[in-house]
Amino acid sequence: MSALLSVEDLSVDFGSGSPAVSEVSFSLTAGEVLAVVGESGSGKTVTAMSLLGLLPATASVSGRALLGGRDLYSLSPAALREVRGNEVGMVFQEPMSALNPVFTIGSQIVEAVRVHRAVPRAAAKARALELLRLVGLPEERFRAYPHEMSGGQLQRVVIAMTVANEPSLLIADEPTTALDVTVQAEVLRLLRDLRDRLGVAVLLITHDMGVVSELADRVVVMNGGKVVETGPVREVFATPREPYTRTLLDSVLRLDTRELPARPAGEPVLRLDGVSVTYGGFRAVSDVSFEIGRGQTLGLVGESGSGKSSLAGAITGLTRYTGRITVAGREVASLRKADRGRVGLVFQDPLSSLNPRATIARSIAQPLLLHTSLRGAELEAKVDSLLDAVQLSAALRDRYPHELSGGQRQRVGIARSIALDPDLLIADEPTSALDVTVQARVLELVLSLQRELRFACLFISHDLAVVQHLADRVAVLHRGVVVEEGTSVFAAPREEYTRRLLASALTVSA
Amino acid sequence: MSTPVARSVPAAISAVLARDRWALAGTVTVVVIALAAIFADVLTALEGHDPYTYDSSALDVNTGLPAGPFGGVSGDHWFGVEPLTGRDLFAIVVHGARTSFLIGLAATLVSIGLGVLVGAAAGYLGGWVDRVVTWSADVFLGFPYLVFMIALGAVVPAEFPRVLLLVVVIGFFGWPSTARVVRAQVLTLKERNFVKAARVLGASPWQVFRTELLPNLWGPVLVMATLSVPGKIGLEAALSFLGVGVLPPTPSWGRSISAAIDWVGVDPMYLIFPGVALFAVTWGFNALGDGLRDALDPRWGGNR
């Protein structure tokens, strides 16, 4: 079978030291799913983006990418436009900043439908609604603006937009990072269906080995901007040749049905009493109560859109809520400045949570500047040690957020949140964009810090294995209500929804 | 190296000067004129005239226009002379630079500074602060400024330092439009997560403003600021006409320009010298401003 896409000797250089991608080659035939895995910052996104000519002007690209005989890198703007979204669709890694904030998601999907096809408006709308259904979103969200949607919902909007024209090649950059396992299963089904029905080829970038083994035919492993290994998934997973691939596979966390190890809880740090969050008339969180003690981690899992981020927003005082939330005995709304420094927050969307005009060192230093008297060299040293702790090279310190990879940005957010040795850490999907090796080290960091500082932690994640690894207790949120909470949620799920959740979890099968 | 902060303005200036030749040209223009203003006395001494002495011998007896072609430009009078008075135009322009430059710049600083602060406060804090700011902006915009100036001209004693008065008055009346533009920007900025992140961290409004909002406001602020300079210089002229401005015979560009408009037909040079000076300064600030904008935007180059 001849290749649909073949990338030859691709190198991308941003003029900042070493090239981001060097001499990458791979190919893809119709109906094939090629997974690209690799370390965070290894050049996966850059590779994908180069194919549609979407890299910033600061990037210099060399090599060839042949799609149906044409070199994508030397297409005229008009021809490239024809390819974009039509022959090749692309799902972006960070869905929360990928959508235009001033248009409704409906109109953005409709635009995707109409841009390559002369479809009447009404038909386009019908198609858009169909697409929304397909990705598991209710039709009434058609009129919602991006900021009114949860991270997972936005990701699904982006997927809907991308598959609108049934492209022959789908580039999906971490398409399921923000999705809980049940929804993830639906999306994977959708992709599989596209492949089976239309012979769509999928270039799947992911850190989730479960997804790889579930969907991919072949896998490309990248590290440090280079392809280190490539081959059929089964082969590579069963007999990895490269040490990096082996570490990668070894780092995969497995979900099992153990009881969680109950650690001794100190006095409650965070306490929620009948907390509800309403947007307009819509109740996103209703009547949630729980507490987290010193040194404890509560894992919060639940369907995409079930209100996890809303709850995190309420706890940090960003979202208006009713009920009572106390941090260390004090009502959230009336926290003093000093107390605020005791609460660390990792946002679900790393990009928008970083000031685009501040270097990452500045962003990490911000809490220190606000709450400590560290300045000058001491501050530098502290920032460097934080960067190091989250596995970021000190060379990145003077970069701006848009010059980092998704995973790198996410780690900046983590570094910032732990800079002040918090008493309470609220982490909203903090590892969703991290490859398993980095993720393992970050989780290790969190655990060791927690042992040391005994902070209380609310850990929101869709990755059940991660939750299991980290949490003392798990709460399951479903449509804004905590349906189940305790240490034995995974061992002995009581609720139907929890059971479904556990059943959908993917495992890496060699 | 010190703590890396959001690219600082001085750092950005040196960066842009090193890289952007247009911005460099703009800066050189501004600096040259600033120097001319500072050393106005030296320059006029070199030329040998002051801006006050009437000299009917430099005028054409039949018309009152400058004697000689091009508005009387000569080795003696570098820019020629003023019609009807024979005062030396070069001396007037360089001495006028003092008044106009100082007032234009200082009043701009006052009005933009005030506008940014007040506008950001209104947008970020919302609630009654916003309401009070919006209302007072409306009051200022709706208020007959001219009447106020006239009243001021009648009330303020002649001894009061005029330049200070002008800077305060022009600056103070200029804030509302900047404030409203900044407020609009802040209304969307404050919904961005990085601003929220700072708030969650316990950053005070001032800290949020300084580290999160301001760096993201440079674009519109620079536009408003660089374009406001000529406006302020023109306003100074209008106010001088109303008797609130600098007292005659102190020269100012604005005054020369408005006087010269009448003469364009017969003595265009009278307009051209101060006019070009004003244009040069404005252009200089704008070229520098555009360069700065680029330098302060880390995404400069952007997506293509």
Next chain:
Amino acid sequence: MKNLKFALTRLGGMVLVLLIVAFCTFVVFYLVPSDPALLACGKPCTPENLALAREFMGFDEPWWRQFLTFLGGIFAGRTFGTGVTAIHCSAPCFGYSFRQNADVLELIGDRLPVTFSLAVGAAVLWVGLGVAIGVHAALRKDTWFDRAALAGSVIGVSAPVYLVGLLGILVLGFQLNVVPVGNYTAFTEDPVRWAWGLVLPWCVLAFAHGAHYVKLTRSQMLETMSEDFIRTARAKGVPERTVVGKHALRNVLLPVVTLTGIEFGSLLGGAVITERVFSLPGLGGLLIEAVHGRDLATLLGCTLFAGFLVVVANAVVDLSYGLLDPRARLT
């Protein structure tokens, strides 16, 4: 309910603003040590005549009382003098101009169409052209087009409107004879002549005001074009024109609309110099005459009216924020 409350606050704010504006105008007016009754005193002006004129015009009372009388007149109307020569100004009475011998409201009504025509046309022109040039300058950053746009804008802001207007009349009106110079034709009379006669003033005003729009648009555009959602739009295969004209522009408009509101509002209060150069009988001229002629009634009327327009324009702008950017929706 929430909307109603919002509307009421806003309306209350407007009234408050107008009251303050009127009050300040009053106070400031009385700061100037001169007497508006001088106008009606005649030459030579004897103290007796002056006192008579003052009494007739209502200037014999303390200023605060006059202010209250003025406010009362808005609701109840006013009468100046007594007997057959009395002048009635029926409610809503915003004062009676003794200088112009007319009800202020009527005067404003006469002048408004002119100013309105001038302002609307100019604003359309300057926003339209300004934004278009700004967008192109941003897209062709650092090219000659960009440089020329900058230089043009700078000329626009630094050249006095009066000069530009005068040159326009001289060159286009007399030398080339392409546009008519002379008097204003009402729209209702002859729309073509109306527009034709206003072309030059529109252009002059637009030239003077356009710079802000060019530069603001350019700067905002440069920022927006590097946002991620632009990348998304491009990845969808959206033509560049739509990327720019829809996705980017919409995100650029907030400050542009804000500035438009402000300038349009104040322009409606009168474009003094332009009206003067082009002999347009608009509100600006009325206001200036009132200022120089110490015509308090007209001054107050114009000021209140201009203030009203400013407040309304700004309110409209505030409301439009929500439409332009859902994140800036009013809370």
Next chain:
Amino acid sequence: NDPKAPGDAGAKPEKGGTLRILSESRTLNLDPAKSQSLAITSLGLVHRRLTGWQNAVGRPAKVVPDLADTGKTPDGGKTWTFVLQDGLKFSDGTPITSADVKWGVERSFAPAFGGGLGYHKDLLGGGDYKGPFEGKELDSIETPDPKTITFKLTRPYGDWPWIASTPAFAPVPKGKGAEADYHERAVASGPYQVGTYTKGVEVKLTRNPNWDPAKDQVRGGLPDEVVFQLGQDASVVSQRLAADSGDDRFAFGSSFVSPAQLAQLQATPSAKSRVVTSKSGAVAYLALNTQKAPLNNLKVRQAFQYAVDKSAYQIASAGTAQLAGDTASTLITQGIEGREQFDLYQTKPEGDPEKAKALLAEAGFPNGVENLTLVLNKSNNQAEKAEAVQAALARANIKVTIRSLEADAYETETNLSENPNYDLTLSSWQPDFPSANANIQPLFASSEIGKGGYNTSRYSNPEVDRLIEEAQSTVDAAEAGKKWAAIDRKIMQDSPVVPLIYTRNSFIHGSKVGNFFIADFPAYPNYLQVGITK
């Protein structure tokens, strides 16, 4: 100097056509009670008065019959009787009677109709008379029959026939004119009546069918229509008229051509011939506040006579002495009966700073004087001139600060304030009627200090006051003229003002405007005689 008439040599105007008058002002007040219009300008087109002016080039202005004869006084100026011509009619066809003239004068006393020239009010013993609308008559005016009107003055007044030419002496149909906007539909007695009146934009005058040219010796009434276009920018008007196209050919500008425009017009031959410059005009002077130290010192004041630079002032006002007007040394303006030319402080036009310094030293100010304030009326476009004075005085170590004020604030300061703060002010005076009386009395009688008078030098000399009163009561024009000339000299000895120039006014008109001349007095074109040429 050009002996030829400043005016038109072109084709003779004919009857018919539309004359356009481009006016800077946005108002045109055609209500006689409220108007300060000269007898030969706009108001005269619509309203006749008891007497009129005849002015011609090279001769002093004369009072001539208009509605009536020029008046007779049986008792040396205290009682004046005028007899109206036969068969005069208002524009509505009703006859004009002496009662209508009386009504018009009475009407000018009503507070609702203030603002006009009011020289008659005091003389008629107005006191607390508040006009006819309250049902009272003014006893000092008698109308024994419809043609005769008699004025009984409070004191002898030789210039009463001149006073009878001021706007208030225009007839208003008895019982009418109570409405505030009477000027928009005034009942006319002159050649024109108001056709359309568009506030702030345009006033169109059309023919008054009941005006009889045979009975009017001061009005030509040539054009069929006269259109005032209001609110025109002066510079634009000059440019338009210089371009001379379309309707502008039939137009003239009612405001002075500015120095810059003059310079430009000089360079344009086609336009230059259409610029008319008066031979003379208002006397421009620097008033010295004689009541405030150090200007209460005669020597100091005299120093000013030498310190000023009249030639710089000329150049600053119009570019050249030729266009600006001759330097002045007397108070009475040219074109007025009895004027004598003299110069008590002879020096070069540039002045003599050394002599000024010497006088100052004599007065006890060897180092000059500082901190003098010169107030300026902003609306008079005097900034450049004031600066010229400022620069000239600086040569003699006289340091002056210029404060320019809005017209009203200025008038309040100079004319109304009891205790004003200024030391100097620039001013110019154009008499309201062509008599030396109107030239001297308002400016130098001590009764005119403050309280609304124009004695801005606050000059008070009982001797002069007495002489003024005496001259005013002199009926014989020649005799009165001599007396005024003597007063002129006497005042100048006290040096309350420094006469600078007799300001020339320049006007420009379109090529089809004929008979556009400026006589010796006043320095304005005679609107009543202008016509359209073929």
